[in-house]
Amino acid sequence: MHQMQFKEIIGQEEIKRQLVQTVAENRVSHAQLFLSAEGTGALPLAIAYAQFINCLDRSATDSCGLCSSCRKYERYIHPDLHFSYPFFASKDVKIAVDVLEEWRTMLLSDPYVDLDIWRAQLSADNKQANINIAECHDIIKKLSYKAFEAETKVLIMWLPEYLEKEGNSLLKIIEEPPANTLFLLVATNQEHILSTLLSRTQIVKIPKLPGETIEQYLTGKHNLSAEQAATYSFLADGNLIEAKALAAQAHNDNAEIFAEWLRMGYGNRGLDLVSFTDQAASWGRENQKNFLKYGISFLRECSLILSGADSLVKLPLRTLDTAHKLCKYVLNLNMASAIISELEQAHYHIERNANPKILFLDVSLQLVKIIKFKTLPKGTQYIYN
Numbered sequence: 555m556h557q558m559q560f561k562e563i564i565g566q567e568e569i570k571r572q573l574v575q576t577v578a579e580n581r582v583s584h585a586q587l588f589l590s591a592e593g594t595g596a597l598p599l600a601i602a603y604a605q606f607i608n609c610l611d612r613s614a615t616d617s618c619g620l621c622s623s624c625r626k627y628e629r630y631i632h633p634d635l636h637f638s639y640p641f642f643a644s645k646d647v648k649i650a651v652d653v654l655e656e657w658r659t660m661l662l663s664d665p666y667v668d669l670d671i672w673r674a675q676l677s678a679d680n681k682q683a684n685i686n687i688a689e690c691h692d693i694i695k696k697l698s699y700k701a702f703e704a705e706t707k708v709l710i711m712w713l714p715e716y717l718e719k720e721g722n723s724l725l726k727i728i729e730e731p732p733a734n735t736l737f738l739l740v741a742t743n744q745e746h747i748l749s750t751l752l753s754r755t756q757i758v759k760i761p762k763l764p765g766e767t768i769e770q771y772l773t774g775k776h777n778l779s780a781e782q783a784a785t786y787s788f789l790a791d792g793n794l795i796e797a798k799a800l801a802a803q804a805h806n807d808n809a810e811i812f813a814e815w816l817r818m819g820y821g822n823r824g825l826d827l828v829s830f831t832d833q834a835a836s837w838g839r840e841n842q843k844n845f846l847k848y849g850i851s852f853l854r855e856c857s858l859i860l861s862g863a864d865s866l867v868k869l870p871l872r873t874l875d876t877a878h879k880l881c882k883y884v885l886n887l888n889m890a891s892a893i894i895s896e897l898e899q900a901h902y903h904i905e906r907n908a909n910p911k912i913l914f915l916d917v918s919l920q921l922v923k924i925i926k927f928k929t930l931p932k933g934t935q936y937i938y939n
């Protein structure tokens with residue numbers, strides 16, 4: 555996700571409506587505290603709200619995504635969009651701006667973040683995160699300048715819980731802000747916020763995401779089966795960050811197992827194939843279908859690599875490496891195409907209650923034929939030569 559328009563944010567339709575309404579009715583409160591549990595999308599919402607306010611061509615419900623302001627918002631480089639967040643002070647890192655590049659990189663890859671993700675981005679294992687006095691002074695300084703190009707300067711402070719009592723130095727500017735300045739604070743733990751700060755902000759409560767919203771997201775965007783999506787949604791309990799982590803784990807497992815299966819087709823590994831078949835037979839139908847679907851989309855990506863269209867490939871880094879190796883040593887386009895067709899047939903038969911043990915053994919033998927003996931099944935149409 556690179557655009558930070560409301561429409562890109564998962565669920566939260568009622569909150570979006572309310573935020574848009576404040577703009578339509580010209581009653582945007584200049585200091586707002588978005589308060590929510592983790593993984594509801596409060597930070598993306600705050601960014602989308604700021605982008606909407608500053609969009610030069612907004613519609614009734616969303617920013618345009620195309621104007622000069624939106625384009626700078628999209629890359630988090632608008633000169634009148636400021637971020638503050640906890641960081642890990644060191645000799646080289648004295649204020650939040652010193653790690654702004656890392657912050658932008660993280661948001662560009664995914665704006666649904668928590669402190670653990672931010673910590674990993676900074677490779678700061680056990681250090682104490684903090685929004686310190688130097689940062690407070692920097693905020694006051696930055697906001698005292700006139701806006702460069704936007705109508706409204708915005709400061710988004712993520713996790714104001716990490717302001718210690720030095721945070722009181724911000725009270726004056728929050729209470730009597732310079733003209734056209736908007737403070738959006740994004741917090742998860744009301745009890746840890748300075749009460750002086752709480753009393754000066756308007757609280758916007760962001761609800762947890764309903765289970766079915768997360769399920770839809772997981773089946774739609776992560777290609778999980780309905781059953782698996784329901785399980786992960788239940789485990790994630792409204793936290794989309796958690797749900798994504800579970801889905802990524804599932805894909806990692808599928809990726810690893812699938813790549814290994816292809817390697818079995820290449821080597822003299824009959825016994826491994828038999829034990830793979832036993833294993834796959836025990837997964838249950840939903841997981842089997844899911845695994846086959848994963849294999850099909852993985853091989854489609856491999857086909858892109860094999861046709862030299864690397865830039866179109868959408869695989870996570872680790873899986874991408876595996877795909878490159880397979881394309882270099884094991885697969886060619888015709889093989890990929892033949893295996894995809896085998897997997898599609900297998901999926902069809904699993905849906906119609908085929909015996910999974912027989913089926914996976916059969917597909918395994920086809921893999922050996924295709925990969926090791928380079929024999930493509932008869933009657934298959936190939937688009938590639």
Ligand SMILES: [Zn+2]
Nearest residue numbers: 609618621624
């Ligand atoms: Zn715009």
